[in-house]
Amino acid sequence: MSDAAPPRHEALHRTASPGPPPSGPSGPEPLPSLAPLLAQWLPRQRWFAGKGSPVTGFTLVTAAEILPPTGTAPGLLHLLVRAHQPAAGTDDCYQLLLGVQDLLPHRLAPALIGRPDDGPLRGRAVYEALADPRLAALLLERLRVPGRLGPLRFGREPDAEIPTGLVPRPLDAEQSNSSVVYGDTYILKLFRRVGPGINPDLELPRALARSGCTRVPAPAAWFEADAPEGDEPMTLGILQPYLAGSADGWQLALGALAVRADFTASARALGHATAEVHHALATALPTTVLHHERLRRIADAMHRRLDAAAEVVPALRPYRHALRAAYDELTAHQAAVTTRRAQRVHGDLHLGQALRTAADGRWSLIDFEGEPARPLAERRRPQPVEQDVAGMLRSFDYAAAVGRAGGTWAARAREAFREGYAAGRPGPGEDPWLLRAHETDKAVYEVVYEARHRPDWLPVPLAAIARLAARADGAARP
Structure with a gap:
């Protein structure tokens, strides 16, 4: 396999037919009057x-009038705006879908953004469009027809069947994105913070679908926007099959813990499913060899994150020496890891990213976006598979803590997952040094997160830190 970077996803652009000529909001630019709202x-x-830092202004990146308001019917305005936050040193680009109408129904009152005092939308109600079933349904209809609308391009898989008349309902559980379920057939995921380049949540499931892997729902349609200054287009949304009758691994684990049921069979099957996806990704997309220099860079980055974390959380400091040893093991055993490769991975794997259908007990993996806080280029970079395995192992620890289970529950689930993973992946299993280092790095991240946001949860990752530090001499498997 090639060591080169993954090729640009040209097929994404070929699927869009020419469509109508460019169009956008008529009249003056709406952003100045919308900015205060x-x-x-x-x-x-x-x-x-960018919570915690004031927004000092906005820059319009693109605007498209998907539907102009007429009479009592609402309009749909699509905006990409850059929010300037100089105190935080950021100017992230956000996707906004705005409904516009004169008289807002009472049921949509919670979605109201406001009424501009001037400009082309003066006096009209501007609101979150996804809360309006008419506008959410319109967005699905637009996805059914490949083509272009101003700066927006809509693509669709040729064999995808997207029925009409599916009733939309927004999901409340999303954090970094927004999702709408259409009937029990499809789910549309809208990326809110966007940037140039294809999103891995579109790129990887499409590659897996082409390889024949059925563990990941295959995208049926998507849309993107032109990026400024000739950058790669920005992925805005993905329509995928909705796995009705499924539950995520976090819910299932907590349900098992509530009745003290065994979870090892489920964990083993989940490990097997994860290995299948990793194998399919390594087959469908380029991989790279983990040479000594690459391992050294990985270890150096982990050292830097540990040092920064210990400055923030003093409770980490007694463990620094042992944790450093776990990172140093990456380059101390080069002879044993010369065959290890980096590849495209999930990037943010945990129990909440796995769905099991009730009918057949089959596991699927979802949300291949990676950690949204990381730059897109970093999320598209090949990584050791141990990064995903470590994320799932940490998730079992958290489930045990929430379910108030003893340490044996998590230990059994972790071991069963690793057994299933080893059985499902051809060739050598995961590398013990890479796994220990990545699990340690993940636990260090969790320590900082909990210290800042949920201090009562700090004992959970600290317990893992103590366990990992005790094993950092390499005498035992992680």
């Missing part, structure tokens, strides 16, 4: 990444 509304949204 957005400055108040945007920081209150769960998917807004």
Whole structure:
């Protein structure tokens, strides 16, 4: 396999037919009159990444009028805006879908953003469009027809069947994105913070579908926008099959813990499913050899994160020496890891990213976006598979803590997952040094997160830190 970077996803652009000529909002630019309203509304949204820092202004990136308002019928305005937050040193780009109408029904009152005092939308109600079933249904209809609308391009798989008349309902559980379920057939995931380049949540499931892997729902349609200054287009949304009658691994694990039921068979099957997906990704997309220099860079980055974390959380400091030893093992055993490769991975794997259908007990993996806080280029970079395995192992620890189970539950689930993974992946299993290092790095991240946001949860990752530090001499498997 090639060591080169993954090729640009040209097939994404070929699927869009020419469509109508470019169009956008008629009249003056709407953003100046919307800016005061957005400055108040945007920081209150769960998917807004810049909380705690004031928004000082906005820049319009693109605008498209998907449907102009007529009479009592609502209009749908699509905006990409850059929110300037100089105190935080960020100017992230956000996707907004705005409904526009004169008289807002009472049921849509919670979705109101406000009424501009001037500009082309003066006096009209501007609101979150996904809360309006008519506008959410319109978005699905637009996805059924490949083509272009102003700066927006809509693509669809040729064999995808997207029925008409599916009733939309927004999901409340999303954090960094927004999702709408259509009937029990499809789910549309909308990325709120966007940037140039294809999103892995579109790129990887499409590659897996082409390889014949059925463990990941295959995208049926998507849309993107032109990026400024000639950058790669920005992925905005993905329509995928909705796995009705399924539950995520986090719910299932907590359900098992509530009745003290065994979870090892489920964990083993989940490990097998994860290995299948990793194998399919390694077959469908380029991989790279983990040479000594690459391992050294990985270890150096982990060292830096540990040092920064210990400055924030003093409870980490007694373990620093032992944890450093776990990172140093990456380059101390080069002879044993010369055959190890980096490949495309999930990037943020945990129990909540796995779904099991009730009918057949089959596991599927979802949400291949990676960690949204990381730059897109980093999320598209090949990584050791141990990164995903470590994320799932840490998730079992958290489930045990929430379910108030003893340490044996998590230990059994972790071991069963690893057994299933080893059985499902051709060739050598996971590398013990890479796994220990990645699990340690993940636990260090969790320590900082809990210290800042949920101090009562800090004992959970600290217990893992103590366990990993005790094993950092390499005498035992992680």
